[in-house]
Amino acid sequence: MTTTDTHCPYCSLQCGMRLRAPQDGGEAQVLERPDFPVNRGALCGKGRSATAVLRSGARLTAPLVRAERGGELREASWEEALDRVASGLAAAGRRHGRDAVAVFGGGGLTNEKAYLLGKFARVVLRTPNIDYNGRFCMSSAAAAHRIAFGLDRGLPFPMADIATTGCVILVGANPADTMPPALRHFTGLRANGGTLIVVDPRRTRTAEQADLHLQPVPGTDLALALGLLHLAVADRRVDEAFVAERTTGFEAARTAATAHWPERVEALTGVPVHQLRETLRLFADAPTGMVLTARGPEQQSKGTDTVGAWINLCLALGKAGRPGSGYGCLTGQGNGQGGREHGQKADQLPGYRSIEDPAARAHIADVWGVHPDELPGPGRSAYELLDGLGTAGGARALLVMGSNPVVSAPNAAHVTERLRALDLLVVSDLVLSETAQLADVVLPAAQWAEETGTTTNLEGRVILRRAALTPPPGVRTDLHVLRELAARLGVDEGFPERAEDAFEELRRASAGGAADYAGISYPRIRNENGVFWPCPDEEHPGTPRLFLDRFATPDGRARFAPVTHRPAAEEPDREYPLHLTTGRVLSQYQSGAQTRRVPELNRAAPGPFVELHPRLAARLGVAEGDPLRVTSRRGRAVAPARVTAAIRPDTVFMPFHWAGAGRANTLTNPALDPVSGMPEFKVCAVRVERVR
Ligand code: SF4
Numbered sequence: 001m002t003t004t005d006t007h008c009p010y011c012s013l014q015c016g017m018r019l020r021a022p023q024d025g026g027e028a029q030v031l032e033r034p035d036f037p038v039n040r041g042a043l044c045g046k047g048r049s050a051t052a053v054l055r056s057g058a059r060l061t062a063p064l065v066r067a068e069r070g071g072e073l074r075e076a077s078w079e080e081a082l083d084r085v086a087s088g089l090a091a092a093g094r095r096h097g098r099d100a101v102a103v104f105g106g107g108g109l110t111n112e113k114a115y116l117l118g119k120f121a122r123v124v125l126r127t128p129n130i131d132y133n134g135r136f137c138m139s140s141a142a143a144a145h146r147i148a149f150g151l152d153r154g155l156p157f158p159m160a161d162i163a164t165t166g167c168v169i170l171v172g173a174n175p176a177d178t179m180p181p182a183l184r185h186f187t188g189l190r191a192n193g194g195t196l197i198v199v200d201p202r203r204t205r206t207a208e209q210a211d212l213h214l215q216p217v218p219g220t221d222l223a224l225a226l227g228l229l230h231l232a233v234a235d236r237r238v239d240e241a242f243v244a245e246r247t248t249g250f251e252a253a254r255t256a257a258t259a260h261w262p263e264r265v266e267a268l269t270g271v272p273v274h275q276l277r278e279t280l281r282l283f284a285d286a287p288t289g290m291v292l293t294a295r296g297p298e299q300q301s302k303g304t305d306t307v308g309a310w311i312n313l314c315l316a317l318g319k320a321g322r323p324g325s326g327y328g329c330l331t332g333q334g335n336g337q338g339g340r341e342h343g344q345k346a347d348q349l350p351g352y353r354s355i356e357d358p359a360a361r362a363h364i365a366d367v368w369g370v371h372p373d374e375l376p377g378p379g380r381s382a383y384e385l386l387d388g389l390g391t392a393g394g395a396r397a398l399l400v401m402g403s404n405p406v407v408s409a410p411n412a413a414h415v416t417e418r419l420r421a422l423d424l425l426v427v428s429d430l431v432l433s434e435t436a437q438l439a440d441v442v443l444p445a446a447q448w449a450e451e452t453g454t455t456t457n458l459e460g461r462v463i464l465r466r467a468a469l470t471p472p473p474g475v476r477t478d479l480h481v482l483r484e485l486a487a488r489l490g491v492d493e494g495f496p497e498r499a500e501d502a503f504e505e506l507r508r509a510s511a512g513g514a515a516d517y518a519g520i521s522y523p524r525i526r527n528e529n530g531v532f533w534p535c536p537d538e539e540h541p542g543t544p545r546l547f548l549d550r551f552a553t554p555d556g557r558a559r560f561a562p563v564t565h566r567p568a569a570e571e572p573d574r575e576y577p578l579h580l581t582t583g584r585v586l587s588q589y590q591s592g593a594q595t596r597r598v599p600e601l602n603r604a605a606p607g608p609f610v611e612l613h614p615r616l617a618a619r620l621g622v623a624e625g626d627p628l629r630v631t632s633r634r635g636r637a638v639a640p641a642r643v644t645a646a647i648r649p650d651t652v653f654m655p656f657h658w659a660g661a662g663r664a665n666t667l668t669n670p671a672l673d674p675v676s677g678m679p680e681f682k683v684c685a686v687r688v689e690r691v692r
Pocket of ligand 1: 046
């Protein structure tokens with residue numbers, strides 16, 4: 001047996017785990033690993049069963065190629081598949097221009113893959129059109145972070161600090177289902193005398209543990225935060241000294257909040273005035289406090305402003321930039337943090353550099369050995385990229401790595417049609433995902449436990465996943481694929497296949513940037529159990545806590561955002577009278593491509609459902625388990641009813657992990673946040689009927 005310390009492949013906690021594997025290549029066991037401080041040995045069911053999909057019969061073990069559109073996928077050699085991809089990408093560029101070739105990455109890719117995928121797009125394909133599914137995850141929080149603090153790191157403090165603070169407001173987050181080992185930090189908070197307030201339209205398992213649960217109308221979190229700021233001003237709870245010394249822009253934010261008096265906020269949000277007052281009292285009275293957001297406030301067409309409003313509240317009450325206080329985002333995907341730092345985003349270069357900054361372009365061009373003028377400018381954000389596929393001016397050839405947009409993109413039926421309209425679709429994945437089923441070429445990829453690479457968890461802690469298992473014969477790594485494709489397209493250098501070599505180049509590329517990895521090496525990560533960025537040199541200890549002395553803005557002060565309430569892009573009306581909100585369940589992960597193929601997870605969460613309140617169910621004549629048709633302006637989905645008083649009577653909820661008739665993202669609205677490009681997954685208008 002061999003034993004390897006590594007990390008879970010799924011969510012952004014990146015829980016530490018130990019893999020024990022027989023040397024004959026048999027089934028690996030997942031064991032607890034108590035030395036990693038984020039989870040201290042605890043794992044959820046997804047983590048405990050994470051190796052099952054690696055040996056499942058659904059695993060792809062040979063490339064697949066489709067001779068022509070509409071034909072069947074058949075097995076092919078790696079040579080044939082790679083030749084086909086390279087010639088198809090080159091042909092699309094020749095016929096339609098470089099912008100007609102696009103790349104779509106994923107928040108689960110390692111730092112090394114994300115980095116080389118961005119370099120591949122810009123140096124080999126010379127296209128601006130690269131973006132990734134993380135745009136659908138926490139991009140609004142990232143944008144608000146940068147506006148307020150000049151730097152975006154999901155949590156500016158370690159998870160363990162949560163248990164030491166006085167009060168946490170958890171907005172649109174349900175860690176009890178999405179990252180269960182994180183709950184121990186919240187139970188620790190309450191055990192230490194702290195207070196937990198949860199804001200969520202559903203009474204989730206997390207909300208059940210809260211001291212106070214606010215249950216707003218979906219899409220009104222911005223008004224709620226403005227109402228709390230209004231009360232803070234009216235009740236003279238503002239920390240005037242902190243605001244004067246450490247911030248700018250308070251007057252404009254205060255003025256913007258003026259119109260959000262408590263009764264108006266109650267009318268907008270449905271949250272009673274007494275709960276607003278209690279929330280402010282608990283948060284303001286606590287000596288330290290945190291606001292933590294997740295997808296609820298972020299996945300809105302006003303997500304950046306919504307997160308900005310919650311940051312404003314922290315700043316006004318002096319609960320940022322101090323030990324035990326601050327704003328943070330509970331990032332979703334496994335490498336949601338690192339995935340956005342190294343150049344997979346349409347508007348960024350490695351090290352969190354703006355692609356429009358001449359100094360940043362010069363630095364990266366130097367590392368990559370090209371002239372700055374050869375680097376493309378910003379490309380289209382994820383939904384805009386997908387929406388344009390196969391159209392005049394849009395991409396005609398697309399390489400997808402580590403993503404399944406047929407299930408996870410908004411307005412998914414439309415996105416599926418756009419994918420079908422491509423001249424060439426290439427998908428690298430471990431199973432024949434719904435997106436891979438549409439592909440012209442499918443490349444079977446090695447997975448987390450079969451290859452070494454780093455990820456960066458939601459705390460900004462860079463960690464090392466170590467190869468513990470031998471991949472099945474016929475499977476290759478994404479780094480191998482990028483090297484082979486680069487070579488076929490005329491770039492023989494600069495695409496190392498060994499992850500540590502790629503990381504060494506990433507260190508140089510990130511040096512001096514906001515996300516500075518220059519001082520982080522594989523040996524350090526191994527010896528120190530992870531290193532927090534920024535870490536500018538090898539003597540630097542890393543930075544677990546940001547902003548204690550100054551914020552990362554030019555003047556060192558945090559910036560208030562003068563935001564005001566606006567409605568969701570689509571509000572209920574006579575034709576579509578209910579709100580739909582979408583989300584996750586305990587036993588599935590993201591588009592379900594992996595977890596739906598794990599028998600124990602599938603038994604626990606076998607399919608989609610529509611959650612609705614008993615009063616709404618009675619009005620519609622619906623009983624538990626009845627098939628329901630949910631219709632929005634974009635399409636319809638069918639799934640059984642789950643009747644529960646845990647949801648607002650004006651709202652229905654669907655999880656988004658499944659394809660087929662119950663695909664929730666058929667319904668969702670692709671209205672985009674103008675700053676972040678985030679679609680409005682969390683609220684749209686629907687009609688619900690019992691299927692007769
Ligand atoms: Fe994996 Fe997240 Fe579960 Fe931890 S909480 S075991 S990282 S899925």
